[in-house]
Amino acid sequence: MGIHFIFKILIALFVGLPLIFYTMAAVLGTAMIAGFGGALSGGRFLAEALPIILTILLNIGLAAGLLFFLCVSFITPRTANREFPLRVYCAVMWAVIGLEAGVWTLVKDDWEIFGYVFGAFCGLLGALGIFYAIGQEDHLSVRVRRDIPRNPLRRAVAFLFFNGALGGLILSCLFSFGGLLLIFASLEAWPMLTGSSSSTHDWSEFCSGFIILGLYLIAHALMSLWIHRTWLPTRSPMWSRLFFLVSIVIPYCATYVIYYLFTQDFLEDGTIPGIMLNSFYAIADGDEESVYAHLIAALVLAVGALVLNAKWIFERLKDFKPYERPTTPVPPTPPVTQTAPAANENPIPPKLG
Secondary structure, three states, X not given: OOOOHXXXXXXXXXXXXXXXXXXXXXXXXXXXHHOOOHHHHHOHHHHHHHHHHHHHHHHHHHHHHHHHHHHHHHHOOOOOOOOHHHHHHHHHHHHHHHHHHHHHHHHHOOHHHHHHHHHHHHXXXXXXXXXXXXXXXXXXXXXXXXXXXXXXXXXXXHXXXXXXXXXXXXXXXXXXXXXXXXXXXXXXXXXXXXXXOOOOOOOHHHHHHHHHHHHHHHHHHHHHHHHHHHHOOOOOOOHHHHHHHHHHHHHHHHHHHHHHHHHOOOOOOOOOOOOOOOHHHHHHHOOHHHHHHHHHHHHHHHHHHHHHOHHHHHHHHHHOOOOOOOOOOOOOOOOOOOOOOOOOOOOOOOOOO
């Protein structure tokens, strides 16, 4: 990463070492549960422990690969297409996790493995992708434009993987809501494929909660981009990420503080539409009225944010086109000629003596 050496040490201590220790503990714990002695001869190790160990190593390897491509993106020059390798890797990782969850679902004959695992991963990847994408620059260098395809269909796909905040936002939404569509498509197809029940409970609550949080995140992300372009256009795009976090946390804390100042009591079960963090209570309690209130509020905020950013979205889509050489030739620079000295100037010094 292109950061100070002290921050590299802190990341190694709080991210790298816990990841390594977790991997070692998970692998050794799984092997010990299956047993090292009789398990090897009795086949329990190969049947029970080895698939779990391989799954853990695969997921840790995917996480390490994500960190690697993030580092590569951080140190790549801004004039290059620095987001392309990272976004392609995220798409591959999304497909691999989905395939892995599907294989475990078929092996265990339990559809909920796919629903929970792949759903949680899609939500996490989408949320992190949205937060990361809003800090991207919109300017495309000549070096990047030369790689933009001229075919309209290929150019539309390339827009998702090239530099720019809008492409990252759309790709993150595709990861999240595309995964949700796959989950519910498999929910309907599972009984026809296996003849067994696909779920033991109603997944509409999971779907509504997923959509509510997704719409809130999209609304806050677009509003953060609008605030940055309107009030601080000359500042770094990183400020959008700060506005994103502030717009989620500050209204939530301010609401509870104001409620306590006026009532001298804590707000426990109240529903506050439009406050993202408050929606977790409604989703956890399964209160349909509160869930619908948050769903409507999140939809209104998302539509309003889209309206405010409509011009920016249109400009970004229109600006994504291949590099074209200027049609009018640039006039050559006239050669520099030495001018004669003025009449009152004598460039040759007088001869003394």
